[in-house]
Every structure is written in C-alpha cells, then in structure tokens.
Amino acid sequence: MADNETGEYHTSDAGASLTYPLQCGNLKKGGYCVIKDRPCKIVEYTTSKTGKHGHAKAHIVAIDIFTNKKLEELCPTSHNMDVPNVSRTEFQLIDISDGFLSLLDDKGQEKSDVPVPNGDLGTQLEQQFADGKDLMVSIIASMGEEACVGVKETT
Numbered sequence: 001m002a003d004n005e006t007g008e009y010h011t012s013d014a015g016a017s018l019t020y021p022l023q024c025g026n027l028k029k030g031g032y033c034v035i036k037d038r039p040c041k042i043v044e045y046t047t048s049k050t051g052k053h054g055h056a057k058a059h060i061v062a063i064d065i066f067t068n069k070k071l072e073e074l075c076p077t078s079h080n081m082d083v084p085n086v087s088r089t090e091f092q093l094i095d096i097s098d099g100f101l102s103l104l105d106d107k108g109q110e111k112s113d114v115p116v117p118n119g120d121l122g123t124q125l126e127q128q129f130a131d132g133k134d135l136m137v138s139i140i141a142s143m144g145e146e147a148c149v150g151v152k153e154t155t
Helices: 119-130
Strands: 021-023 033-034 038-049 057-064 071-077 078-082 086-099 100-104 108-113 136-141 145-154
Touching: 033 057, 033 071, 086 119, 100 136, 108 145, 119 136, 119 145
Parallel strands: none
Antiparallel strands: 021 078, 033 038, 033 078, 038 057, 057 071, 086 100, 086 136, 100 108, 136 145
16 A cells, blocks of 8 residues: 555565574585575585584585585584575576577466576686577576576477
8 A cells, every 4th residue: 555645655575584594414415505695506414423512413515506616514403594486497598698688487477587607607608599490498497696607489
C-alpha cells in the first residue's frame, strides 16, 4: 500500500532465504556450503575422531562457485553451517554486447545483466556466437550473484 504522507510503496519478498543451516556432519563431497561468506562447492571432506576434549571435527576443502578460489574450513561435526540455495537455469543466448550476455528464458523474459565469463569458457562462447551458432547457456545463481558456467549448441 502507498504511504499517504510520502506516496512511497513498501513491498516485501516471499521471505526466501539465501542460505539454510545444516549440521556440519551431514555435508557431503559435491554439495555446497558457505565459507567466509562465499558460496562454495565441497571438493574434499574428511572427519577426525573425537579427541580428549570433545567434538569430532570436519575438514572441508571447497571451491568458490563464482571465483574458483580454494577455501578451507575446520568445523565440529555437531555444529551448523550455512548452505547456500543454488539454482541453475538454462537461457538462450540472443546477443553479446559491452561484455554482457543478452539472454532469453523459456517464458520469453529477457535478461541482460550477466557478464561474459572469463577464461576459456568466455572465449569459446564468443567464438561460437560469432560463428552464428544457436547457443544455450547455463547460469548459476546463489546469494545474490549470477555467473555463466556452461554453454552448449542447440540442435
């Protein structure tokens, strides 16, 4: 509703959280977790036995899903860790301009705020687009960030 004095509209979202808690002992290799406020994919997970002073510990090695930096965490298996809500969506590539991808989803909505990925994937994407191929790109989204993580030619 509009505020009568200022004319401003106040809105709220559906309350979906960026992360959810999960006991550290329930994390698995190949899953996701938050380390140093970054969404990461777990590449190595080992546990140590309970020691003289208490808890079994989990040693987690993970890769940031957006920057590909390696991060590590040591956490008691009985404590909770945040797990990011990660979504992967397929989009049709319409155009590449000023370092950003113009994309079209399956509902016909246009999206143009995803940057061209760095490295080999970006080079491959730009080359195939320049060759006139119809491309589908995979966009991964988590914790308010998005990035292109894959490309394939449509048949």
